[in-house]
Amino acid sequence: MTVKPIKTKKDYAQAMERLEMLFDAKKNTTEGDELEVLSILIEKYEDEHFPIGLPDPIEAIKFRMEQLGYNQADLAKVVGLKSRASEILNKKRKLSLEMIRQLHDKLHIPTEVLIQPY
Template sequence: MEKSIEHKTYVKAVLRMEELLKKVGNDTPEYDSQMIELLEVSDVVEKYEENHFPIGLPTLKEMIELRMFEMGLKRQDLATLLNTSASRISDYLNGRREITLKIAKALHQKLNIDSDIILQ
């Protein structure tokens, strides 16, 4: 029963937040009562969503593939950039091989992949 009350509170907060966003702008002072209320209801929404819809870190494979897409790289291009072979890249992406410290450093430096993602 508590979950449905929590959900109702969330729905009310989302609806109120939508109303307030129409009235409050970047030029609204922080001490304005509607701005204060907007911050309060957005906190409720944020806490509910963190508990019910958590978003974890992307996997290393997802980040490598994203960077390859963003940089227009094929596996062979990535292999050259990381000073390894295309088959080794395939092994990393398919989970058949753990990345080495050298490759981890290269992923961080050359593809700007966060170390938390590399180490997970």
């Protein structure tokens, strides 16, 4: 099969079918090269047609807190006050630039997630 650009849903379906056939191809073989190129084309098509948005900033904070075993008091140490942490988690207070910096630095949440409106 000749690798070609993926422009339609039909092209995408055919590419996915071919990808499945090539999935176990060895690197540095003709099929392995085809698999690599096909994967790139599929990823490009999916990025354009099935974009995944960024998570809600507050949900991202809650998720990260859960991962780290943090509670509201731990978040208060990052954002300043316990009442402020509560307001943030309940979406009653917007994140300030300084809070975004602290959350990024201390919890390693990407700034592009934190700066979104909610």
